[in-house]
Amino acid sequence: MTVLRLAAGLCRRSLALAFALVLASGVAARADLHLDITKGKIAPLPIAIPDFAGAGPNEAQMGRDLTQVMSADLERSGLFQPLDQRAFIQKNTDTKTEPRFGDWRLINAQALVTGDVATQPDGRIHIEFRLWDVLAEQHLTGFGYTTTQQNWRRIAHIIADQIYQRITGETGYFDTRIVYISETGPQDRRIKRLAIMDQDGANHRFLTDGRSLVLTPRFSPTAQEITYLSYIRGTPRVYLFNIDTGQQEILGDFPGMTFAPRFSPDGNKVIMSLALNGKTSIYTMDLRTRQATRITDSPAIDTSPCYSPDGKQIVFNSDRGGTQQLYTMNADGTDIKRISFGNGRYGTPVWSPRGDLIAFTKFDASQFYIGVMQPDGSHERLLTQAFLVEGPTWAPNGRVLMFFKQTPTDSKGHGGVTRLYSIDLTGYNEREVVTPQDASDPAWSPLIP
Amino acid sequence: MRLKALSLLAAVALLAAACESAPEQGANANAGGQVTPPAATNPNAVQPGSQADLRATAGDRVFFAFDKSDITPESRQILQKQADWLKKYPNVTVTIEGHCDERGTREYNLALGERRATAVKNVLVALGIPANRISTISYGKERPAVVGSNEAAWAQNRRGVTTVN
Numbered sequence: 001m002t003v004l005r006l007a008a009g010l011c012r013r014s015l016a017l018a019f020a021l022v023l024a025s026g027v028a029a030r031a032d033l034h035l036d037i038t039k040g041k042i043a044p045l046p047i048a049i050p051d052f053a054g055a056g057p058n059e060a061q062m063g064r065d066l067t068q069v070m071s072a073d074l075e076r077s078g079l080f081q082p083l084d085q086r087a088f089i090q091k092n093t094d095t096k097t098e099p100r101f102g103d104w105r106l107i108n109a110q111a112l113v114t115g116d117v118a119t120q121p122d123g124r125i126h127i128e129f130r131l132w133d134v135l136a137e138q139h140l141t142g143f144g145y146t147t148t149q150q151n152w153r154r155i156a157h158i159i160a161d162q163i164y165q166r167i168t169g170e171t172g173y174f175d176t177r178i179v180y181i182s183e184t185g186p187q188d189r190r191i192k193r194l195a196i197m198d199q200d201g202a203n204h205r206f207l208t209d210g211r212s213l214v215l216t217p218r219f220s221p222t223a224q225e226i227t228y229l230s231y232i233r234g235t236p237r238v239y240l241f242n243i244d245t246g247q248q249e250i251l252g253d254f255p256g257m258t259f260a261p262r263f264s265p266d267g268n269k270v271i272m273s274l275a276l277n278g279k280t281s282i283y284t285m286d287l288r289t290r291q292a293t294r295i296t297d298s299p300a301i302d303t304s305p306c307y308s309p310d311g312k313q314i315v316f317n318s319d320r321g322g323t324q325q326l327y328t329m330n331a332d333g334t335d336i337k338r339i340s341f342g343n344g345r346y347g348t349p350v351w352s353p354r355g356d357l358i359a360f361t362k363f364d365a366s367q368f369y370i371g372v373m374q375p376d377g378s379h380e381r382l383l384t385q386a387f388l389v390e391g392p393t394w395a396p397n398g399r400v401l402m403f404f405k406q407t408p409t410d411s412k413g414h415g416g417v418t419r420l421y422s423i424d425l426t427g428y429n430e431r432e433v434v435t436p437q438d439a440s441d442p443a444w445s446p447l448i449p
Numbered sequence: 450m451r452l453k454a455l456s457l458l459a460a461v462a463l464l465a466a467a468c469e470s471a472p473e474q475g476a477n478a479n480a481g482g483q484v485t486p487p488a489a490t491n492p493n494a495v496q497p498g499s500q501a502d503l504r505a506t507a508g509d510r511v512f513f514a515f516d517k518s519d520i521t522p523e524s525r526q527i528l529q530k531q532a533d534w535l536k537k538y539p540n541v542t543v544t545i546e547g548h549c550d551e552r553g554t555r556e557y558n559l560a561l562g563e564r565r566a567t568a569v570k571n572v573l574v575a576l577g578i579p580a581n582r583i584s585t586i587s588y589g590k591e592r593p594a595v596v597g598s599n600e601a602a603w604a605q606n607r608r609g610v611t612t613v614n
Contacts, residue, residue, distance in 0.1 A: 278567035408598035
């Protein structure tokens with residue numbers, strides 16, 4: 001699954017030229033095509049993405065498929081408005097000729113993506129793209145990728161990430177996957193299976209067969225492993241799952257229930273809870289030495305631990321003060337500080353990959369909320385509310401959250417529809433993340449290495 | 450004497466069976482070493498030492514207030530009956546399931562379910578049942594007894610269930 005990122009000699013020269021032009025022409029041109037995505041609701045940027053050119057029918061088909069996948073990525077972000085291809089005046093575009101900018105200005109495109117697909121003698125494909133500023137008539141960025149045929153979707157996501165990054169100044173999040181719990185059956189006998197898919201829902205597959213209850217999967221920093229809770233041996237315990245080999249392995253030999261696992265940012269540890277004799281404490285397990293270390297020790301419920309991205313701090317929820325609230329502490333368990341002070345109960349804190357915010361679930365007055373606050377507890381902001389919303393997970397760029405939403409169930413068992421949603425950090429652009437069946441407990445992977 | 454007790458049990462069992470179908474009988478349902486009633490002649494007979502027997506004799510569950518694991522006086526009476534029953538069948542082992550209603554985060558509810566199961570276990574141990582006969586498991590909000598997003602259902606779902614192994 002390795003992707004070769006090759007800028008050909010010619011390409012590299014034109015890129016260097018393009019960057020030089022951008023620098024020389026100063027701030028004005030750049031400002032035209034820069035979206036500040038921190039400012040709440042913004043008008044999406046009109047972008048034209050004609051089908052990538054291909055010499056033969058196979059390449060042309062792949063060119064069409066590539067542009068569909070990247071258009072869908074950019075549209076879902078809420079920041080881009082891919083224009084209807086039927087409005088395009090210039091019908092044939094590729095990376096070798098400069099576009100007729102006037103044709104694209106006429107249909108109000110502000111950005112234009114051109115590209116082409118070629119098959120190499122060794123059977124691999126080479127995909128090139130260029131991103132253009134239509135108004136300034138400038139080349140903004142462009143790369144070439146050589147990869148195997150079946151890897152084309154990843155290239156589409158990588159190109160969408162490049163476009164997102166060049167326009168917003170933020171790293172993209174399209175070349176990522178989601179692991180989650182697929183749900184079927186009645187509410188009192190729910191069948192739950194570990195499932196994985198690309199961020200856009202493609203390449204969906206089940207990782208477990210549904211015979212045992214599984215909950216709360218989370219990715220390792222390399223996105224190769226998942227840690228989760230399984231009742232497979234009758235007792236709830238934390239497991240590791242290797243995505244490539246399909247191997248499952250119990251993590252440690254604890255006398256009580258282990259649950260609420262998450263990897264440390266360096267991937268060397270899993271932090272989790274151990275419930276024993278009515279009290280729940282936080283432990284870490286070193287994955288190399290298999291040594292367990294107790295981090296908290298109180299008669300309370302201490303759970304849902306999550307490291308800060310630098311690994312120096314941990315946020316968790318605890319009822320040590322009477323009700324479920326958020327606390328931070330040093331990675332060794334010292335300096336425990338309560339950070340949530342609003343009304344209601346707070347749970348499932350997740351530190352942003354940027355380190356600047358903590359997302360959480362809040363329950364207050366019969367409503368659930370997804371919100372964010374700064375790590376010191378200040379600037380609490382609620383993004384969405386419903387009968388039940390729970391379990392936020394961050395896109396790797398810290399700009400988008402995913403969570404699940406469940407509708408109420410009536411006494412006949414109707415309702416209880418459980419689905420994944422994404423929402424911008426601004427609170428706008430809430431959308432369902434489509435899954436084949438009901439879905440809960442999403443975890444967003446880092447960018448695929 | 451024994452026959453009399455058995456026929457009484459069978460009568461109770463009929464009542465119980467009228468309310469709900471019998472649960473799956475575990476391998477140890479007869480572990481109490483009691484005489485097995487002739488099941489062929491009465492399919493609704495409750496096996497002594499079985500889950501149905503526990504449910505009919507003592508009640509197999511206690512309920513909790515929202516986000517609480519305190520044992521109420523009513524629960525204590527049920528657990529006293531469970532302890533008496535367990536003393537009658539000294540070879541029976543049980544698992545206490547801790548459950549929560551749907552209004553709570555998944556992970557916190559797993560911890561709360563464990564706390565509830567432990568609270569039940571502690572009472573039974575205090576009433577003289579050896580701790581090694583009782584294990585606990587939490588299902589958090591994963592296995593509601595009653596479906597429905599309403600107060601009545603939630604009250605039924607915040608429970609500790611004593612299950613015969």
